[in-house]
Amino acid sequence: MNAQNQRETERLQKTGVRVQNEISRELEALRGRPDHMPGYDYFIDLLAGGIRPDVLEKRAGKPALNLLCVQAPLELIHAAGFLPFKIFSGSYAADALGADGRLPALTCPMLRAVRGIFRLNDSFSGRPWVLPTTCDWIVNLPRMLRMDNPQFAKWFHWLELPHLKDGDAARERWLAEVFGLKKFLEKTTGVKIDRKRLAASVAVYGRAWEALTRLEERRRAGAVPFVWFLIIANSFFLDAPEQWTNAVNALLPALRGNENKNRVFFAGSPVFFPNFKIPLLLEEAGLTVTGDDLCSSGRVFPGGINAEASSEYEMVAVLAGRYHEGCLCPTFADNDRRINSILGDAGNFEGVVFHVLKGCHPYDMESCLLEEPITRRGLKFLRLETDYTAEDGRNLLTRIEAFGQTL
Amino acid sequence: MALTVTSLRTVTQYLSFIVFMYGGRFGVKLGSAIPCFACPYVRGCGGQCYLMGLQGVFGVGMSFEAMRGAPLAAALGWLLVFIILVAALGKTWCGWLCPFGLFQDWFSLLRRKLGVRERILTEKTKRALAPIKYILLAYLLVLPPLVTAKILHQDFNLPFCNICPGKSLLPLFEGNPQYLALNLSNAVTLTFSALLLIVTGVMLIGIFFKDRFFCVFCPLLALIHLAKPLTFLRLSKNVDVCTGCGNCRRVCIMDIAEVSAERGGPDVQTGECLDCARCAESCTANGALSLKWLRFNLFSSSRLYASRNLSRNTAGASKNAGSAGKS
Known part of the structure; x- marks a missing residue:
C-alpha cells in the first residue's frame, strides 16, 4: 500500500514538473516571438504566475471563487467581494493525469485536464465553486472529481441553466437561478449585494468589456495576432479586472495594423493556455484570425450590460438576461441565431476555421450544423478535430495550408 | 456630456x-x-x-x-x-x-434614483x-x-x-x-x-x-402609427446579424419584445415603438438595428459604440449609486 502511495506521489510530482515545463516552454516561446511587445509582458507574467485561485488571491488581495463556463454573472460574484476565477487548463500533462481507465475513452480533454490539475494541487479546495449546467461533461464533473476526493462535492453551487433562451418561462426560471446564486453568495460572504455594490461591479466589467471590444477592433485590422489575443483573454481571470483593463488600455495605442491576408474567423471548442497548437499552426500556414467567438477568447465574458435600470431587482434581471440570452453556447436548444455571430462579421474574413476538441460533443455537433450556412454564403469552412496531444501537428498543418490556398 | x-x-x-x-x-x-x-x-x-x-x-x-x-x-x-x-x-x-x-421620463428618473423596481407589463397585459x-x-x-x-x-x-x-x-x-x-x-x-x-x-x-x-x-x-406607411423614418433590423441577446428588449422604454424576437424581416417598428432608438444604441451587433430616414442611415448599431456607451452609462450609474470606483 505504501509503495503504491509512493508511486502515486512520485507520479504527481513528475506530472507537476511536466505541467510547469509545458507552461515555461510556451511562455519562453512567446517572449522570443518577433511580434512580442513590452505591453504583452503583463499578461505573460499573469500566466507565468500560475493558473491557480490562491495565486489570484495573493495578487489581488481578495478571495477567489471558482467558476466554469460563461453563464454565471461575474458582476454578481464581484459585487459579493469575490474575484471570479475561471478554472481552465490546456496542459497535456494534466490531461494525461486526469485520464484513467474509469473515464470514457472520448472524454473532453479540457475536463480531463481540470481533473488533472485538481489532483496536482489543493489550491482549488476550500472555496466555493459555481457551476452552470451546460454540457454533459460539466454536469458530471463534480462526481468525476469525487472519485479522487469525496470532499469535492461540498463546494458546488449549481446554476441550472435553462437550455431554451426564448420565451418568458425560460427567462423566469433563469432569473430565479441567478437570484439563487445571489442568495448563495450573500450567505457565503455575509455581504448584502445591494444596487450600489452591483452598480460598481457592473462599471468595472463595463470598462473591461470596452477594452476587450477595442482590442477586437484592432485585431480586425490585423494588429493583434491570434496567439496574443488568446494570451490576453486567457489571463482575464488571473488578476483583478481593473488591473487587466488598465493593461489592455495601455497596450492598445502600441498595436499597429498589419497586412491582412488569408483572413479567417475562428469558432468552436475553447482554446486554453498552454495548448496553443492550433493557433500556432494557423499562423505557420499564413492565416490571420480576424475574429473569434470562443468562450475562452472573444466571449470570455459577455459584457454589454446596460445598468441604467438601477433598482436591485432590475440590475440582477439585466445581468441574468445578458448572460443567458446573449450566450452562444452550443448546449442551448434554440441556438439558431448563433450563426449570426459568425456571418454578421463576414465582411472581415474569407473562411471559418472550426475547432473541435475530441470529446467536446456540443461543438462537434454544431460544426455539422454550421458548415452548410457558412459555405452557402460563399465562405470556406475547415473543421479541425484534435486534442491536447502534439502528434497530429504535421497532419493538421498540411490540411490548414491546403485550406489557406483555397481562400 | x-x-x-x-x-x-x-x-x-x-x-x-x-x-x-x-x-x-x-x-x-x-x-x-x-x-x-x-x-x-x-x-x-x-x-x-x-x-x-x-x-x-x-x-x-x-x-x-x-x-x-x-x-x-x-x-x-x-x-x-x-x-x-x-x-x-x-x-x-x-x-x-x-x-x-x-x-413621464422625469418620473422614471426619480424611480431609478430611488432604486424602485419598474413594473414590466406582461405580454398578455400588453396585448x-x-x-x-x-x-x-x-x-x-x-x-x-x-x-x-x-x-x-x-x-x-x-x-x-x-x-x-x-x-x-x-x-x-x-x-x-x-x-x-x-x-x-x-x-x-x-x-x-x-x-x-x-x-x-x-x-x-x-x-x-x-x-x-x-x-x-x-x-x-x-x-x-396609422400614418406609418407615409413616414420616412424607419427602425429597421438586419435579422441576419442579430444573435438575440435581448439588450434591445431590456432597454426598450415600451418593453417591446418583437425588436429582439423578430427573425423574419426588417420591420420592428411596432405600434408601441416611440422611435427613441435606445434599442439601436445598446445593440452589440454591428448593423443589426438602424434608424433610417428614407435611404439615409441616421444611426446603426455598433459593438464599439455600445461598449463605449454602456461603459459610460454604467460608470454613471455607479456614481449615482454613490460607490464609483469602490469595488
Missing part, C-alpha cells in the same frame, strides 16, 4: 419642452397640427396638439353646413400639415419631442391594453360630430382633452392648477373633471412605476 443618441435625444426633449410649453411667449407659434402633446391649455404654448385640432374641427355652435368652405379647407390644411410633420419625423414626435413624454389607444382615438373622432349635430350636450366638446392628463398636469408648469379642480357647472363637466382627476392620479402612479405608462394608451401614438 459625450455626443450619443441618448444625449442628443435628451437635449432635443428639453428644447422641445421649452418651445412647445413656453414658445408662444416669445412669439413662436407652430400651428395647430403638432403631432405631440403641445398642450393648448398651457397659456403661451408654442404650438397646439393635433388631437385638439382634430376634435376642434367640430364643436359648439357649429353646423355641418357652416363647416363647408373655409373651415373645411382650414381643417384639411391642418390635416395636411399633420401628415407632413408625421411623414417627416415619424414617432420621434413621441420619443424625442413630446413634452408630456419628457414629463390586452394595446387596443385602448385605438378605442380612445375612435372616441375622440366620434363624439365631436355628435356635439355639432346637437345629439350630445355642448360640454361633450373636446372629449379627449377633457380626460387627458396633459391638460391637468402640463399647465402646472406655468403655475396653473385650475384643471385639477372639479368643475361643478353641471353634471357633464363634473363627471369629466372627476374623471380627469382619476385618470391623472392613475397616470401619475403608472408613470412612476412603469416607463412611459401613458404612451400605452395615447391616441396620438395610435394616429401616428
Whole structure:
C-alpha cells in the first residue's frame, strides 16, 4: 500500500514538473516571438504566475471563487467581494493525469485536464465553486472529481441553466437561478449585494468589456495576432479586472495594423493556455484570425450590460438576461441565431476555421450544423478535430495550408 | 456630456419642452397640427396638439353646413400639415419631442434614483391594453360630430382633452392648477373633471412605476402609427446579424419584445415603438438595428459604440449609486 502511495506521489510530482515545463516552454516561446511587445509582458507574467485561485488571491488581495463556463454573472460574484476565477487548463500533462481507465475513452480533454490539475494541487479546495449546467461533461464533473476526493462535492453551487433562451418561462426560471446564486453568495460572504455594490461591479466589467471590444477592433485590422489575443483573454481571470483593463488600455495605442491576408474567423471548442497548437499552426500556414467567438477568447465574458435600470431587482434581471440570452453556447436548444455571430462579421474574413476538441460533443455537433450556412454564403469552412496531444501537428498543418490556398 | 443618441435625444426633449410649453411667449407659434402633446391649455404654448385640432374641427355652435368652405379647407390644411410633420419625423414626435413624454421620463428618473423596481407589463397585459389607444382615438373622432349635430350636450366638446392628463398636469408648469379642480357647472363637466382627476392620479402612479405608462394608451401614438406607411423614418433590423441577446428588449422604454424576437424581416417598428432608438444604441451587433430616414442611415448599431456607451452609462450609474470606483 505504501509503495503504491509512493508511486502515486512520485507520479504527481513528475506530472507537476511536466505541467510547469509545458507552461515555461510556451511562455519562453512567446517572449522570443518577433511580434512580442513590452505591453504583452503583463499578461505573460499573469500566466507565468500560475493558473491557480490562491495565486489570484495573493495578487489581488481578495478571495477567489471558482467558476466554469460563461453563464454565471461575474458582476454578481464581484459585487459579493469575490474575484471570479475561471478554472481552465490546456496542459497535456494534466490531461494525461486526469485520464484513467474509469473515464470514457472520448472524454473532453479540457475536463480531463481540470481533473488533472485538481489532483496536482489543493489550491482549488476550500472555496466555493459555481457551476452552470451546460454540457454533459460539466454536469458530471463534480462526481468525476469525487472519485479522487469525496470532499469535492461540498463546494458546488449549481446554476441550472435553462437550455431554451426564448420565451418568458425560460427567462423566469433563469432569473430565479441567478437570484439563487445571489442568495448563495450573500450567505457565503455575509455581504448584502445591494444596487450600489452591483452598480460598481457592473462599471468595472463595463470598462473591461470596452477594452476587450477595442482590442477586437484592432485585431480586425490585423494588429493583434491570434496567439496574443488568446494570451490576453486567457489571463482575464488571473488578476483583478481593473488591473487587466488598465493593461489592455495601455497596450492598445502600441498595436499597429498589419497586412491582412488569408483572413479567417475562428469558432468552436475553447482554446486554453498552454495548448496553443492550433493557433500556432494557423499562423505557420499564413492565416490571420480576424475574429473569434470562443468562450475562452472573444466571449470570455459577455459584457454589454446596460445598468441604467438601477433598482436591485432590475440590475440582477439585466445581468441574468445578458448572460443567458446573449450566450452562444452550443448546449442551448434554440441556438439558431448563433450563426449570426459568425456571418454578421463576414465582411472581415474569407473562411471559418472550426475547432473541435475530441470529446467536446456540443461543438462537434454544431460544426455539422454550421458548415452548410457558412459555405452557402460563399465562405470556406475547415473543421479541425484534435486534442491536447502534439502528434497530429504535421497532419493538421498540411490540411490548414491546403485550406489557406483555397481562400 | 459625450455626443450619443441618448444625449442628443435628451437635449432635443428639453428644447422641445421649452418651445412647445413656453414658445408662444416669445412669439413662436407652430400651428395647430403638432403631432405631440403641445398642450393648448398651457397659456403661451408654442404650438397646439393635433388631437385638439382634430376634435376642434367640430364643436359648439357649429353646423355641418357652416363647416363647408373655409373651415373645411382650414381643417384639411391642418390635416395636411399633420401628415407632413408625421411623414417627416415619424414617432420621434413621441420619443424625442413630446413634452408630456419628457414629463413621464422625469418620473422614471426619480424611480431609478430611488432604486424602485419598474413594473414590466406582461405580454398578455400588453396585448390586452394595446387596443385602448385605438378605442380612445375612435372616441375622440366620434363624439365631436355628435356635439355639432346637437345629439350630445355642448360640454361633450373636446372629449379627449377633457380626460387627458396633459391638460391637468402640463399647465402646472406655468403655475396653473385650475384643471385639477372639479368643475361643478353641471353634471357633464363634473363627471369629466372627476374623471380627469382619476385618470391623472392613475397616470401619475403608472408613470412612476412603469416607463412611459401613458404612451400605452395615447391616441396620438395610435394616429401616428396609422400614418406609418407615409413616414420616412424607419427602425429597421438586419435579422441576419442579430444573435438575440435581448439588450434591445431590456432597454426598450415600451418593453417591446418583437425588436429582439423578430427573425423574419426588417420591420420592428411596432405600434408601441416611440422611435427613441435606445434599442439601436445598446445593440452589440454591428448593423443589426438602424434608424433610417428614407435611404439615409441616421444611426446603426455598433459593438464599439455600445461598449463605449454602456461603459459610460454604467460608470454613471455607479456614481449615482454613490460607490464609483469602490469595488
